[in-house]
Amino acid sequence: xxxxxxxxxxxxxxxxxxxxxxxxxxxxxxxxxxxxxxxxxxxxxxxxxxxxxxxxxxxxxxxxxxxxxxxxxxxxxxxxxxxxxxxxxxxxxxxxxxxxxxxxxxxxxxxxxxxxxxxxxxxxxxxxxxxxxxxxxxxxxxxxxxxxxxxxxxxxxxxxxxxxxxxxxxxxxxxxxxxxxxxxxxxxxxxxxxxxxxxxxxxxxxxxxxxxxxxxxxxxxxxxxxxxxxxxxxxxxxxxxxxxxxxxxxxxxxxxxxxxxxxxxxxxxxxxxxxxxxxxxxxxxxxxxxxxxxxxxxxxxxxxxxxxxxxxxxxxxxxxxxxxxxxxxxxxxxxxxxxxxxxxxxxxxxxxxxxxxxxxxxxxxxxxxxxxxx
Amino acid sequence: xxxxxxxxxxxxxxxxxxxxxxxxxxxxxxxxxxxxxxxxxxxxxxxxxxxxxxxxxxxxxxxxxxxxxxxxxxxxxxxxxxxxxxxxxxxxxxxxxxxxxxxxxxxxxxxxxxxxxxxxxxxxxxxxxxxxxxxxxxxxxxxxxxxxxxxxxxxxxxxxxxxxxxxxxxxxxxxxxxxxxxxxxxxxxxxxxxxxxxxxxxxxxxxxxxxxxxxxxxxxxxxxxxxxxxxxxxxxxxxxxxxxxxxxxxxxxxxxxxxxxxxxxxxxxxxxxxxxxxxxxxxxxxxxxxxxxxxxxxxxxxxxxxxxxxxxxxxxxxxxxxxxxxxxxxxxxxxxxxxxxxxxxxxxxxxxxxxxxxxxxxxxxxxxxxxxxx
Numbered sequence: 001x002x003x004x005x006x007x008x009x010x011x012x013x014x015x016x017x018x019x020x021x022x023x024x025x026x027x028x029x030x031x032x033x034x035x036x037x038x039x040x041x042x043x044x045x046x047x048x049x050x051x052x053x054x055x056x057x058x059x060x061x062x063x064x065x066x067x068x069x070x071x072x073x074x075x076x077x078x079x080x081x082x083x084x085x086x087x088x089x090x091x092x093x094x095x096x097x098x099x100x101x102x103x104x105x106x107x108x109x110x111x112x113x114x115x116x117x118x119x120x121x122x123x124x125x126x127x128x129x130x131x132x133x134x135x136x137x138x139x140x141x142x143x144x145x146x147x148x149x150x151x152x153x154x155x156x157x158x159x160x161x162x163x164x165x166x167x168x169x170x171x172x173x174x175x176x177x178x179x180x181x182x183x184x185x186x187x188x189x190x191x192x193x194x195x196x197x198x199x200x201x202x203x204x205x206x207x208x209x210x211x212x213x214x215x216x217x218x219x220x221x222x223x224x225x226x227x228x229x230x231x232x233x234x235x236x237x238x239x240x241x242x243x244x245x246x247x248x249x250x251x252x253x254x255x256x257x258x259x260x261x262x263x264x265x266x267x268x269x270x271x272x273x274x275x276x277x278x279x280x281x282x283x284x285x286x287x288x289x290x291x292x293x294x295x296x297x298x299x300x301x302x303x304x305x306x307x308x309x310x311x312x313x314x315x316x317x318x319x320x321x322x323x324x325x326x327x328x329x330x331x332x333x334x335x336x337x338x339x340x341x342x343x344x345x346x347x348x349x350x351x352x353x354x355x356x357x358x359x360x361x362x363x364x365x366x367x368x369x370x371x372x373x374x
Numbered sequence: 375x376x377x378x379x380x381x382x383x384x385x386x387x388x389x390x391x392x393x394x395x396x397x398x399x400x401x402x403x404x405x406x407x408x409x410x411x412x413x414x415x416x417x418x419x420x421x422x423x424x425x426x427x428x429x430x431x432x433x434x435x436x437x438x439x440x441x442x443x444x445x446x447x448x449x450x451x452x453x454x455x456x457x458x459x460x461x462x463x464x465x466x467x468x469x470x471x472x473x474x475x476x477x478x479x480x481x482x483x484x485x486x487x488x489x490x491x492x493x494x495x496x497x498x499x500x501x502x503x504x505x506x507x508x509x510x511x512x513x514x515x516x517x518x519x520x521x522x523x524x525x526x527x528x529x530x531x532x533x534x535x536x537x538x539x540x541x542x543x544x545x546x547x548x549x550x551x552x553x554x555x556x557x558x559x560x561x562x563x564x565x566x567x568x569x570x571x572x573x574x575x576x577x578x579x580x581x582x583x584x585x586x587x588x589x590x591x592x593x594x595x596x597x598x599x600x601x602x603x604x605x606x607x608x609x610x611x612x613x614x615x616x617x618x619x620x621x622x623x624x625x626x627x628x629x630x631x632x633x634x635x636x637x638x639x640x641x642x643x644x645x646x647x648x649x650x651x652x653x654x655x656x657x658x659x660x661x662x663x664x665x666x667x668x669x670x671x672x673x674x675x676x677x678x679x680x681x682x683x684x685x686x687x688x689x690x691x692x693x694x695x696x697x698x699x700x701x702x703x704x705x706x707x708x709x710x711x712x713x714x715x716x717x718x719x720x721x722x723x724x725x726x727x728x729x730x731x732x733x734x735x736x737x738x739x740x741x742x743x744x745x746x747x748x
Binding site: 182183190230251253259288 | 390391392495496498553555556557559560561564565568569572573574589590593596597600601603604605608609614623624625627631633634637662664667692695698
């Protein structure tokens with residue numbers, strides 16, 4: 001499946017923080033929109049992801065999009081039947097990826113022609129949802145057969161269900177929760193931001209033109225990577241071997257383990273492609289996520305949901321544990337809605353929702369076929 | 375129960391890192407050693423703890439020792455019957471607490487009369503166990519009725535079972551594991567150390583005489599505090615209220631939540647009492663913990679254990695999850711040993727092993743009375 005990036009622009013977009021600004025985001029589509037425009041599925045991406053959900057740009061691309069095992073002809077999100085759309089988030093961390101189109105602190109301010117930096121307004125998960133709606137409208141889509149996403153993408157999918165309840169027939173929240181839980185907020189968002197701001201190279205956010213706070217971003221990414229994996233996954237990858245060329249850490253104080261060196265390398269490789277301010281803004285936006293915002297509470301939020309909801313948590317997930325999915329499902333059912341939680345069994349932690357996406361294929365296909373609540 | 379601190383000195387102590395040095399650690403005792411010297415129970419402390427396990431120094435002390443609900447006349451560790459001992463660890467983080475006696479990087483080198491700093495040798499969990507043995511020997515104790523401890527104290531208790539198998543009748547490992555698991559090693563030890571070393575005030579470890587890297591230590595403590603609590607605990611404490619005096623974080627970019635402000639305050643209050651190098655050394659020592667070190671593996675280590683072993687994990691513990699306790703228990707049983715795991719039900723995470731210690735009273739009393747394997 002060969003795909004290409006498109007650009008969606010709005011000359012004036014109002015964000016929850018009561019400012020307005022010109023924005024542009026990238027998007028990709030897979031399959032064909034039908035004549036009645038009712039076969040569209042929106043797939044929202046996770047924190048480190050982007051609009052390249054599936055397929056390849058060129059036949060010889062090393063890797064396809066991040067949820068490719070689930071999206072394509074004959075797959076769970078069957079592009080022979082559905083018109084699937086992926087959209088870049090605002091403040092996407094992968095600013096330097098030529099295939100990402102986003103607007104955020106690294107964007108040039110139209111008046112000064114210099115990066116916004118910390119003058120950029122805070123954007124929320126709900127802001128992304130509102131922007132996605134404008135994009136869909138521009139494509140002639142007023143109803144979604146489904147909105148789905150893992151992790152922060154699931155935050156958006158669930159926000160869709162309460163922000164535009166009449167537009168969404170089905171919602172799939174994978175490895176996600178209806179609000180940012182405290183451990184996630186403190187460890188991934190609050191401390192990640194602290195680590196970036198502590199790096200002297202952060203320069204109060206005005207590091208553009210220089211290298212930027214690579215050490216701080218690496219630490220923030222390492223924390224996120226650690227908490228989104230699991231003991232079993234790290235053990236299976238590296239066991240307790242010393243790093244290549246390192247003496248035994250137990251007897252030599254300069255020694256370190258392979259899992260330390262490799263997890264650091266993975267974090268640093270990713271950090272080199274990230275913009276530090278985008279990380280901070282995206283993390284804060286994620287931390288503020290709560291579908292009950294603006295309502296009296298979960299009961300009221302659940303009562304507004306008209307869509308059928310499928311939650312797919314992973315049993316070994318530290319950041320969005322199954323209990324959170326079950327709480328939302330119980331709240332929706334208590335209001336007479338249709339919701340179901342199907343825990344996915346794998347010992348590999350949160351990110352198995354991306355790297356072992358195939359485990360979710362059957363429950364997703366069943367849900368889209370209408371079997372889950374038949 | 376009024377108690378006092380004692381001091382144990384060794385003019386020359388050999389550590390695993392093949393160096394020797396003079397050491398001193400504090401200890402406390404509760405109850406009376408009997409004539410046959412076979413009623414001693416050693417209780418080892420957690421990362422942020424010390425030898426003040428139970429009782430008060432003065433009748434008007436605000437708080438008793440950290441496991442006081444379990445230790446005293448008529449309690450699970452019954453001091454009418456047992457002689458209970460608590461010992462300060464080497465490199466104890468609470469160097470500035472006048473009730474802590476420890477030896478570590480902040481100690482004055484006997485030749486230069488200046489702090490060792492990073493010239494101090496790395497010490498391990500097993501080094502602490504070997505030092506505790508010397509202390510016990512000085513008290514005339516050659517057998518322990520039990521060795522017990524939570525978290526890092528449990529690391530020591532389990533190391534006792536393999537280092538001096540013939541000396542230990544029973545072992546209790548609470549909220550612990552037979553080795554430092556990868557998430558604990560990466561998040562609490564590796565990243566905690568990184569955060570301290572990134573603080574410009576760290577000065578390569580030679581900050582003595584100045585204020586030290588308080589910001590870095592605060593971040594490291596915040597990470598540890600976050601991971602040793604739970605979503606449920608944070609929610610119950612602060613919900614999603616803005617911090618006192620803060621605007622709503624959702625609509626004001628300077629806003630922050632009460633749980634952020636309060637968890638930061640808790641971390642900073644503790645960081646002010648910590649020595650940064652002691653934190654680094656203690657964290658690295660914890661990270662290197664593995665009872666299988668020096669053996670071909672868990673099977674071999676389990677085969678050396680003669681003690682009865684009781685593991686008390688907490689179901690909501692992110693750092694030492696019940697599965698780790700179950701793995702050790704299965705390994706000991708497979709070698710014909712006696713071991714049992716009793717998961718403790720509370721939603722409050724790892725530190726419930728300290729703050730809700732009473733939940734462990736009954737299984738501990740049963741175990742010491744010989745009922746667990748009757």
